[in-house]
Amino acid sequence: MIKTVLGKLVLILTAAAAVLLLTSSAEQKRSSFTIHLIGDSTMAPKDLSGGNPERGWGMMFPNFLDDSVKVINYARNGRSTKSFMTLGHWAEVEANLQKGDYLFIQFGHNDSKQSDTTRYAAAWGAYQDNLRHYIKVAREKGAVPILLTPVSRRWFKADTLDETCLEDYPQAMKQVAEQENVTLLDITKVTMDWLKSLGDSASREYFMHVAPGTIPAMPEGKTDNTHTNAKGARKVASLICGEIARQIPEIAAHFVHYDIVVAQDGTGDYFTVQEAIDACPDYSHEQITRILIRNGVYNGMVTIPHNKFRLHIIGESADSTIISCGKYARQMWPGRDFNVGTSGSAGFYIHSSYVTIENLTILNPAGEGKEIGQAVALFTNGDRLFFKNCRIIANQDTIYTYGRWNKEGGPCRNYFLNCYIEGTTDFIFGPSIAYFENCTIHSKKNSYVTAASTPEGQKYGYVFHNCRLTAAEGVDKVYLGRPWRPYANTVFINCELGSHIHPDGWKSWPRELYPSGEGTAFYAEYGNYGPGASPETRVKWSVQLTKKQAEEYSFEKVMHQDTDTKEWNPEDNR
Template identity: 50%
Template sequence: MFVKLVKTFILSIVFCATAQAQVQDTIVVARDGSGKYRNIQEAVESVRAFMDYTVTIYIKKGVYKEKVVIPSWIKNVNIVGEDAEKTVITYDDHANINKMGTFRTYTVKVEGNNITFKNLTIENNAERLGQAVALHTEGDKLIFINCRFLGNQDTIYTGTEGTRLLFSNCYIEGTTDFIFGPSTSLFDYCTICSKSDSYVTAASTPQNIKYGYVFKNCKLTAIVGVTKAYLGRPWRPYAATVFMNCELGKHILPIGWHNWKNPGNERTARYSEYMNTGEGASSKERASWSKQLTKKEAAEYSIENIFRTGDCWLPNK
């Protein structure tokens, strides 16, 4: 049933507001030379700007060590791996290499809109020497299905306010603030793995945007030895994050949330939970400034409401 729902959702996005059949081309990338291109970036650069039809970049199994940028003039592209665990895009930049800073460390940067990633691993395998982003997003209407995001600090940066992202059936790991940024992002049926005693999220949701990070039906796990993790801390004052119907492991601290050593954030941060389970789900000792949603309030977190901004990026009802 879940797979059918995901397929329906994707189709509704791709074909929204059009009654015409769309042309779809396929470009094959393979390290062994059996495809048209050996590098992913070469395939991306071959795509025509501002297409009104869909192109699929199919990536065969292999390890692709490259920094990939999907530029802003690229849209309507599906980037599909042959195998989620064996199709790997990797790089090893971190913030303290030649004073690079966090935002240049990405392995994959997505500036374009209407891009779907499926069956891939995106990894930053830098040593723990500073922030090291695996995925950096700036585009709108981005979908990630059955993907793996591997890294340490700052694994996923959702970097532009007002943009909308869907992560479905993904695996995401990291140490500190490993899901961070201002975008509106729905994580559905994802596994979120903490690799150190630290913070899972660091949202920077703008004050005027209702939905920030929404985790539904996710499983929060940890590697051996990790026992003290927070659900989140506010990178900016109005950070919005909610965990709903998630399984929270025993590594999640009873207080749940951290104020980033600024009591003023407690008046503005929008942190909430609903019907979570697991050893880390008890609300008895939760931060007093976080919230347990009512059934009525939880119902507002429908996919239609989360992604509604005036256009048609919504699944069919």
């Protein structure tokens, strides 16, 4: 009776906790806000056709914020406080402003154009009146107005920056901020200080200095000391974030840091993943380089060479950030009379160590069949590689854990956490140590999940812990593994095995050059459940572990090597 009451109490408390958690999550979603950006070309989005390298800082600004904050960039080239209203842009902003949002206001470059009556707004007159109008409407909407003085022009005379390049507009804005009690970010000052610290020559690489014949969009070249390229826009955005951190802690609480951002729409530092990897430091022995990849399908092979270690590559979303390459074993090397083979068929190669891949899809869409052969999605050839919340999808030979030895002489190690892995035949194979935890392993045809080639004498090979094995409709005869080499080592612990798993569980592999593995391979299970878990029908040469034996397959024990100088912490993979 007491046990029944306690059981009910636990259920009630669990349900209450779940309700609180859901409520908290809903409140967090409601507490997020939008930052509306209004301004001129130094902030605005750009037309990237013809390889145009120009970027406004507003394009880069979202990369500094977590995904609970939305940024809408309404800025337009050539706008002043006056023309932004008369051309109808302000009406759109006004309609979208919500209570709790922020309105960032930065004008001044075009307000000074006295010869253009459609834009001119005198610094101590119409300019200030227009700023007050924006402030008034924002407050009426329950939004928070923030004034930003204009970005400095890069006007040097005899290696001295011209600090009068923005005339009286920064001071006029400061006066409005003081009179209206509005937070002001003095971007004129911080950008001037930055430019002065660099000097004339060194600051050019941040601005639109384009040599003739290098960019199709501007074949004659360009020298523009007002507008920034991607590197300059990122720098200006980072300076603005520094001022936000000093004055607006509510926004600063949402700051994130990425060393490099990849985006196909030009809002990052690079367009391709390979460009970002190539830009990473060589032989980084302590610092981790964090790379954010925005949503998109990135076609083409990616290689992380041996000298680019300590990388943390993060996708914007696992389903929509896709690295895709359709190479396959039977295709011919360009200009040669032989095919690429299994090892040459991969789309994503990792030859380095201390690499974390998180929250993205690695796809080989080549298909299958005799004319295709193997088509590897992921090829690992490094130590301490961590894959978290990834989707790794192909057909035959999806993941090739190729690496054998690390630089200390121990085996290469891979850790797959909360991943989805899909394939047909031998779709997890190779000699490395690999630990799969809380992963879904999905079979698309009647075949084999693993084909380990563990070297003789290596204690561990593949370990699957708390994983779920599923299958496509109609698939009903899948083996947990077969030995690619005679000492293959594969263990499944506390895994849910679907009805598609063959009662024998494992299959020997008689081959011309290698023994079948029967009697030398180590294939074992412990605590598996589900319709495919059938210890009594397994092949006689496989093993059902005892509890004590299963304890030897913890993450810490599998990943430890006597040659290690420190224990591996995948979440701080340095």
